[in-house]
Amino acid sequence: MSIVIATLRRELLIAFRSPGDMINPLMFFVIAVTLFPLGVGSDKAFLSEIASGVIWVTALLAVMLSMDSLFRSDYEDGSLEQLLLSPQPIYFIILAKVAGHWLISGLPLVILAPVLASMLALPQQSLLPLLAGLMLGTPILTLLGAIGMALTVGLSRSGLLLAVLILPLYIPVLVFGTGLVDSAQGGMGISGLLALLGAMLVLAVCLAPLAIVAALRISVN
Amino acid sequence: MWKWLYKLGSPKWFYTMTGQYMPWLVGLTVILLGVGLVWGLAFTPPDYQMGENYRIAYIHVPSASIAMGCYYMMACMAAAFLIWRIKMADMVAKACAPVGMTFTAAALFTGSVWGIPTWGTWWIWDARLTSTLIMLFLFIGVMALRSAYDSAQSGAKASAVLTLVGVVNVPIIKYSVEWWNTLHQGASNLSLSNTAANPPEVWVPAFFVGFGLLGFFLIAIILRTRNEILIRERRTDWVSDILGDARGEN
Amino acid sequence: MGSFASFADFISMGGYAVYVWSAYAFFALVLLVNIWQPLMARKKYFRQQLKREQVQAERARAQQEHEEMRNGNAT
Numbered sequence: 080m081s082i083v084i085a086t087l088r089r090e091l092l093i094a095f096r097s098p099g100d101m102i103n104p105l106m107f108f109v110i111a112v113t114l115f116p117l118g119v120g121s122d123k124a125f126l127s128e129i130a131s132g133v134i135w136v137t138a139l140l141a142v143m144l145s146m147d148s149l150f151r152s153d154y155e156d157g158s159l160e161q162l163l164l165s166p167q168p169i170y171f172i173i174l175a176k177v178a179g180h181w182l183i184s185g186l187p188l189v190i191l192a193p194v195l196a197s198m199l200a201l202p203q204q205s206l207l208p209l210l211a212g213l214m215l216g217t218p219i220l221t222l223l224g225a226i227g228m229a230l231t232v233g234l235s236r237s238g239l240l241l242a243v244l245i246l247p248l249y250i251p252v253l254v255f256g257t258g259l260v261d262s263a264q265g266g267m268g269i270s271g272l273l274a275l276l277g278a279m280l281v282l283a284v285c286l287a288p289l290a291i292v293a294a295l296r297i298s299v300n
Numbered sequence: 301m302w303k304w305l306y307k308l309g310s311p312k313w314f315y316t317m318t319g320q321y322m323p324w325l326v327g328l329t330v331i332l333l334g335v336g337l338v339w340g341l342a343f344t345p346p347d348y349q350m351g352e353n354y355r356i357a358y359i360h361v362p363s364a365s366i367a368m369g370c371y372y373m374m375a376c377m378a379a380a381f382l383i384w385r386i387k388m389a390d391m392v393a394k395a396c397a398p399v400g401m402t403f404t405a406a407a408l409f410t411g412s413v414w415g416i417p418t419w420g421t422w423w424i425w426d427a428r429l430t431s432t433l434i435m436l437f438l439f440i441g442v443m444a445l446r447s448a449y450d451s452a453q454s455g456a457k458a459s460a461v462l463t464l465v466g467v468v469n470v471p472i473i474k475y476s477v478e479w480w481n482t483l484h485q486g487a488s489n490l491s492l493s494n495t496a497a498n499p500p501e502v503w504v505p506a507f508f509v510g511f512g513l514l515g516f517f518l519i520a521i522i523l524r525t526r527n528e529i530l531i532r533e534r535r536t537d538w539v540s541d542i543l544g545d546a547r548g549e550n
Numbered sequence: 551m552g553s554f555a556s557f558a559d560f561i562s563m564g565g566y567a568v569y570v571w572s573a574y575a576f577f578a579l580v581l582l583v584n585i586w587q588p589l590m591a592r593k594k595y596f597r598q599q600l601k602r603e604q605v606q607a608e609r610a611r612a613q614q615e616h617e618e619m620r621n622g623n624a625t
Contacts, residue, residue: 226465230458233449237448243437243444244444246437247434247473248465250473251472251475255476258479290464293461298458
């Protein structure tokens with residue numbers, strides 16, 4: 080267990096020492112959301128209609144763009160190879176690394192989302208479903224993104240390739256995340272969808288680290 | 301059983317066996333496809349609702365199911381390659397990606413063209429059309445990842461991992477898209493592949509085309525796999541012998 | 551023929567000719583590409599391999615000649 084805490088602490092420490100990696104995805108999130116009213120007009124009724132979709136899509140892209148800092152520097156300075164060779168349980172180390180990454184990239188998005196939601200005139204009763212969905216959904220996005228990042232970290236130019244690999248896999252999260260908001264607006268219950276997202280999160284936590292480890296072993300060789 | 305599996309894993313055995321059975325497979329495929337397509341195009345009665353337009357179904361439905369099956373086959377091959385390190389499995393998986401992609405494209409194109417008179421537009425966000433489009437993206441992703449690697453070995457393993465990640469996601473994606481579709485549009489009654497209500501003279505030709513297309517799919521996979529075998533085994537004696545025969549022909 | 555009164559009827563597909571025939575044309579194209587591409591790749595492979603063998607044989611012959619010449623000079 081101590082190795083998990085140590086990994087987590089290391090991730091957070093690195094993030095706080097180079098805050099650019101942490102702030103840039105957030106800035107992307109804010110700026111990209113700001114572009115939408117400028118593009119489609121500031122009509123409040125229309126904005127509130129598309130608000131959940133805009134926030135979800137930009138959050139999804141922000142998580143994807145933040146993935147680069149997860150393995151890149153560890154790959155370049157060789158500590159990733161050390162990690163894979165270490166006798167410690169690699170599954171939990173990777174899980175801790177991804178959890179640390181979510182804490183510095185996913186969680187700030189969730190915290191910032193209410194501000195952007197009110198800027199886009201999202202109805203009050205939809206805010207909680209939006210946040211609950213983001214809370215459960217962004218860790219899934221981070222885990223899936225980590226698989227894609229692990230597959231492409233050894234390649235010199237991987238940014239757009241990562242998008243091609245990962246965005247199709249993000250679709251269910253997007254569908255259920257925005258569906259949650261729509262159901263709430265339509266007065267339907269949301270507990271079923273929340274349970275569905277939760278189940279997806281459990282599945283991702285169980286399976287994704289296996290794929291990440293397999294992919295990292297390929298990339299390191 | 302195990303001996304047979306072991307043999308199937310041998311490139312030389314695969315190459316010679318497929319070489320022997322290829323003429324039979326080609327013959328059977330030509331007959332099935334020929335009979336099915338001519339029958340479906342010219343001899344089945346027109347649909348009372350969609351008129352002659354429904355004849356697109358004879359190529360649309362089999363293309364879509366073969367494309368889907370191709371992804372699952374690719375996933376099985378990826379698993380076999382990752383778990384048992386069977387190189388033959390990777391060669392077949394490599395062949396599956398472009399073939400599956402073109403079949404997915406065929407399913408999409410025929411579906412869209414069918415939609416123009418039926419729905420009044422070439423694209424609607426129908427659950428089937430949308431999930432087929434996503435499957436096209438998955439095929440493209442697998443191919444892009446493999447070709448991004450300089451080392452063939454790493455590219456093979458990486459695309460196998462991605463294929464397996466994808467296959468876990470395919471049912472979830474399908475389910476989510478169907479759910480999304482019902483949420484936003486209400487269930488559409490214009491189901492494209494509902495053959496259950498039709499009389500036998502309508503769906504029997506579809507079976508001919510389906511099995512013919514399956515044969516064609518196998519031929520396409522086998523041709524590509526044979527090429528891959530020749531490339532990877534080019535330093536072996538038996539490939540040199542084949543080259544020797546080719547030299548004699550020229 | 552079949553369910554159509556005439557060949558012209560068959561071609562016009564009850565007014566759906568554009569849709570039916572373009573779908574079938576695309577389908578035929580997909581089939582064609584899937585056969586043609588591997589066959590061409592195979593042809594190219596054989597051409598390359600035979601060429602490589604030729605180059606190797608020529609190189610070996612040149613080497614041999616070179617050595618013979620050197621041996622001749624030595625004696």
